[in-house]
Amino acid sequence: MPTRSSCTSILIGKKASADGSVMIGRNEDSKAAWPKHLVVRPAQPAAQTFTSEATAFQLDLPANALQYTATPEWTDEFGVFEESGINSAGVAMSATESAYANARVLAYDPFVTDGILEEAMVTVVLPFVTSARAGVQRLGDIITTYGTGEANGVLFADHDEAWYMEIATGHQWVAQRIPDDQYAVVANQLAIQVIDFAAPDVMTSPGLQEFAQSHHLWQPGTPFNFRQLFGTYSAFDRTYNTPRVWDGQRRLTPSRPAEPTASDLPFTLRPDRPLQVDDAFAVLGSHYQETAYDPADPNASTPHRFRPISLARTQEAHVLQLRPNLPQAIADIHWLALGVAAESQFVPFFAGAREFPADYGRGGLPASLDSAYWQYKLAGVLIDAHFTRFSRDLDAVQQQTHARLLASIAQADQASTGLAADALAALATTASAANADIARSAWQAFTMQLLQTSTDLSPLNFNTDANL
Numbered sequence: 001m002p003t004r005s006s007c008t009s010i011l012i013g014k015k016a017s018a019d020g021s022v023m024i025g026r027n028e029d030s031k032a033a034w035p036k037h038l039v040v041r042p043a044q045p046a047a048q049t050f051t052s053e054a055t056a057f058q059l060d061l062p063a064n065a066l067q068y069t070a071t072p073e074w075t076d077e078f079g080v081f082e083e084s085g086i087n088s089a090g091v092a093m094s095a096t097e098s099a100y101a102n103a104r105v106l107a108y109d110p111f112v113t114d115g116i117l118e119e120a121m122v123t124v125v126l127p128f129v130t131s132a133r134a135g136v137q138r139l140g141d142i143i144t145t146y147g148t149g150e151a152n153g154v155l156f157a158d159h160d161e162a163w164y165m166e167i168a169t170g171h172q173w174v175a176q177r178i179p180d181d182q183y184a185v186v187a188n189q190l191a192i193q194v195i196d197f198a199a200p201d202v203m204t205s206p207g208l209q210e211f212a213q214s215h216h217l218w219q220p221g222t223p224f225n226f227r228q229l230f231g232t233y234s235a236f237d238r239t240y241n242t243p244r245v246w247d248g249q250r251r252l253t254p255s256r257p258a259e260p261t262a263s264d265l266p267f268t269l270r271p272d273r274p275l276q277v278d279d280a281f282a283v284l285g286s287h288y289q290e291t292a293y294d295p296a297d298p299n300a301s302t303p304h305r306f307r308p309i310s311l312a313r314t315q316e317a318h319v320l321q322l323r324p325n326l327p328q329a330i331a332d333i334h335w336l337a338l339g340v341a342a343e344s345q346f347v348p349f350f351a352g353a354r355e356f357p358a359d360y361g362r363g364g365l366p367a368s369l370d371s372a373y374w375q376y377k378l379a380g381v382l383i384d385a386h387f388t389r390f391s392r393d394l395d396a397v398q399q400q401t402h403a404r405l406l407a408s409i410a411q412a413d414q415a416s417t418g419l420a421a422d423a424l425a426a427l428a429t430t431a432s433a434a435n436a437d438i439a440r441s442a443w444q445a446f447t448m449q450l451l452q453t454s455t456d457l458s459p460l461n462f463n464t465d466a467n468l
Contacts, residue, residue, distance in 0.1 A: 009184075011157070038356050041065075084122065090159050091134075101151045187248075195224055246265060327419070329352020335348050
């Protein structure tokens with residue numbers, strides 16, 4: 001059964017981005033070989049009942065479910081794990097960022113064995129909400145009623161707001177709106193700090209203050225620091241979690257000096273410059289490049305001291321970009337990099353598409369090369385064998401392909417002007433397929449070049465006489 005142990009998330013407010021986009025993204029980390037698919041879930045007019053394959057959790061779902069994109073597992077044996085998507089109302093959701101609560105709070109509100117888990121959250125929330133706030137509220141109501149079996153962070157966004165929700169115990173949670181001119185990087189910790197219960201940019205579980213006060217966790221009149229009250233503070237955090245937050249923040253706000261083991265890194269920060277979507281890619285693909293901690297650098301002095309953001313166990317990475325001033329079917333882009341973010345390509349799929357290319361819906365165990373997931377994993381394995389040798393070639397194909405994909409998006413944007421709903425859906429479908437083709441063609445050629453070059457890099461090689 002796949003375990004959910006380590007992800008890294010990023011959220012970007014609309015005034016922190018260069019084009020007014022709201023963006024949320026995450027690396028989904030579990031197993032090095034565990035395929036993911038990209039699908040479109042059609043609208044469902046009839047009410048249904050969701051039954052978890054992982055627990056006894058069951059929930060009656062409302063009628064009129066919206067269409068949405070999703071990245072489910074190749075098998076539903078252990079749950080659906082749809083993980084991320086954008087619905088037809090322009091709401092994005094990514095679930096989850098696994099987290100840890102301290103023993104003290106779990107003693108008073110333990111996890112619920114048959115409560116909702118990560119595997120179900122996108123499925124039972126995203127098709128039924130029309131704003132990011134409504135997404136927080138729906139998931140919060142489910143947790144209040146049914147409880148949860150794990151601590152998690154959940155990302156929501158719409159065209160106006162980005163929200164980060166943290167579920168700490170069986171029924172206690174808090175959510176905070178990311179300031180429009182700021183961003184957040186989160187890494188397997190409870191990250192939200194001091195909250196103002198009267199502020200409109202905060203939502204919490206019912207009775208959170210009373211719960212904390214009654215169990216002598218917090219005294220009225222003192223700051224309610226959710227991270228300190230409910231989270232952990234350990235050597236594990238300073239090795240596994242906080243260094244990743246530092247790595248993201250050093251990239252986006254290099255003017256702010258900090259140390260990777262600092263326990264007081266802020267939850268949100270202003271970037272030093274307006275952020276592009278590829279800045280989010282760079283964070284999700286980061287492995288401490290140009291520092292002493294880079295595990296891919298043979299000259300790094302302490303290359304395995306800290307857990308990097310991008311690592312072999314990433315199944316997929318996504319950035320959900322909600323762009324302004326365009327029709328929703330084209331405005332909202334589900335960027336997807338299958339496999340390891342550092343060694344893959346973020347490909348843009350328009351949320352209004354009726355379907356996605358067939359190879360994005362194929363792939364399981366054992367591996368098969370008719371699958372987009374396994375095609376990108378093949379390139380990654382060839383790169384891994386000689387990472388330093390191929391790093392410049394990798395960067396070149398990523399940048400060249402990204403430029404072509406941006407040009408393709410611009411063409412679709414221009415073509416969307418004045419189109420009716422059906423024509424927009426058709427455009428979103430064909431343009432998404434074209435984007436997949438651009439990336440597929442570039443990376444298949446790159447993979448063949450890696451294969452050709454690698455044939456002469458064997459440890460069994462020897463300098464031989466060409467005349468013999």
